[in-house]
Amino acid sequence: MKLLVLIDRYKQVTAVANALNMKQPTISFHMKKMETDWGVKLFQAKSGRIFLTNAGKIMLPYASQISALYTEAESKITELRDNERTLLRVGCTDCAMTTIARSNWLTAVRDKANIQVSMQSGDEQSLYQLLNAGMLDLAICGLPPQASYDFHYDKLAASSLKLILPVGHSLTQESELAPHNLFKYAFIDHTETSISELIALWKAHLHWTINTVAKFESVEMIISAVHAQMGVAILPECVLPDPAHRVVALDLPGISSEWNLYASWRSNYWNIPLIKQIVEFDLSRR
Secondary structure (H helix, E strand, O other): OHHHHHHHHHOOHHHHHHHHOOOHHHHHHHHHHHHHHHOOOOEEEEOOEEEEOHHHHHHHHHHHHHHHHHHHHHHHHHHHHHHOOEEEEEEEOHHHHHHHHHEOHHHHHHHOOOEEEEEEEOOHHHHHHHHHOOOOOEEEEOOOOOOOOOEEEEEEEEEOEEEEEEOOOHHHHOOOOOHHHHOOOOEEEEOOHHHHHHHHHHHHHHOOOOOEEEEEOOHHHHHHHHHOOOOEEEEEHHHOOOOOOOEEEEEOOOOOOOEEEEEEEEOOOOOHHHHHHHHOOOOOEO
């Protein structure tokens, strides 16, 4: 399948042979064998170059996926062989990543000597697509997976929403904060779907429009913007405190729901006991 991908990329047998460190006759042999095995012409020569036929073009996306999965499997086996550790690829949304950074989770990972963790960030939809494609082993975010995915998941934590203000803000002097106290303030929103949906519900209960002046996909950017007095914000308590002590958090007045954090993995993942151990790591704040 990799041969089909490289033919489409280079369109020359010689270039493909060089890329695979093989001889040109060997490449030609495998091209003919592929056509014999599939019972259809996959390649056509034109003006000294090799192109995919319509049948070849139909096969190309599948060949690309198979080639990518093979490369990934090869990489994981190499990591395991060279490091004697299991590579665990974890995808997190920004709020999930920040929650982990504020917790004892990394300490637990450090103490588990037989795994090597690779972490990347993304939005909920992208993480679930990567998980489904086998490019991630674990996805951690604020939305449970859709039923259409063959995933298992656990709820890791639940966190109340907090009102984020600059240190010394006048609202910190209020003995009891009410929703109407916030009407005149501009808000800075997080773009993460699970957060924005909860904030939208909270706003809907107030029956008046709140002025949103900025939207960021980063907790750090939101805290910096609040510190710069661009506005106030709403974030889950688990992404706090701010290590630089630039902001304070108050209970959010009005009716609001908790933000939940979920860990999801494929039901056919090869090492379910490892996933279960990772999911049970402590997410309480340091």
